Amino acid sequence: MPETVFIMDHPLIKHKLSLIRDKNTGSKEFREMVGEIAMLMCYEATRDLPLQEVEIETPVGVAKTQVISGKKLAFVPILRAGIGMVDGVLRLVPAAKVGHIGLYRDPQSLKPVDYYCKLPGDIEEREVIVLDPMLATGGSAVEAINLIKSKGVKNIKFMCIIAAPEGLKALTEAHPDVQIYCAAKDERLNDNGYILPGLGDAGDRLFGTK
Numbered sequence: 001m002p003e004t005v006f007i008m009d010h011p012l013i014k015h016k017l018s019l020i021r022d023k024n025t026g027s028k029e030f031r032e033m034v035g036e037i038a039m040l041m042c043y044e045a046t047r048d049l050p051l052q053e054v055e056i057e058t059p060v061g062v063a064k065t066q067v068i069s070g071k072k073l074a075f076v077p078i079l080r081a082g083i084g085m086v087d088g089v090l091r092l093v094p095a096a097k098v099g100h101i102g103l104y105r106d107p108q109s110l111k112p113v114d115y116y117c118k119l120p121g122d123i124e125e126r127e128v129i130v131l132d133p134m135l136a137t138g139g140s141a142v143e144a145i146n147l148i149k150s151k152g153v154k155n156i157k158f159m160c161i162i163a164a165p166e167g168l169k170a171l172t173e174a175h176p177d178v179q180i181y182c183a184a185k186d187e188r189l190n191d192n193g194y195i196l197p198g199l200g201d202a203g204d205r206l207f208g209t210k
Contacts, residue, residue, distance in 0.1 A: 021199045027208040038088030078132040081203040085131040103140045112139040124152035133202040135163035138170030164195045
């Protein structure tokens with residue numbers, strides 16, 4: 001793996017990932033666990049946020065402690081499945097702004113087609129974390145990051161739950177400056193562009209559609 005790719009090895013993430021892979025897990029439990037996995041992953045993805053020292057008055061004295069040094073964050077889910085990760089990351093960073101990018105994969109060419117892009121007005125001043133549960137062919141992730149970079153954003157990370165080797169290769173080649181955080185790297189894509197063994201269609205399982 002390139003140095004920009006981080007595969008999570010936390011036991012809680014592995015346990016919850018096993019549960020969402022199970023075809024018998026219903027939409028309610030699936031949504032809850034996707035949010036929990038996203039929150040745990042966000043903890044690692046924000047590990048390098050800069051800190052500054054401040055003095056805090058406690059009930060019994062003054063403490064020198066550290067706070068995040070004004071770094072602004074934005075989360076940008078790729079519609080629609082990326083929405084399932086938003087609540088989890090906002091639990092950790094409630095002050096972050098949220099943008100949205102709408103992409104769908106053409107079933108014939110497997111190429112991404114964009115239909116919506118709404119980002120915070122000050123997006124170029126923020127560190128952006130792009131959210132999508134599945135990194136399959138990598139086309140949607142590459143296109144979403146292209147759109148974000150076109151707005152002047154310099155610091156971008158990508159966070160997914162399951163990645164295929166094909167998607168990791170495509171994303172790291174197109175955007176070698178973007179750090180990628182995954183809960184798992186699976187075997188490969190099938191002929192329809194689905195990750196194997198994967199967990200099925202993340203959007204359908206989140207929202208109970210087919």
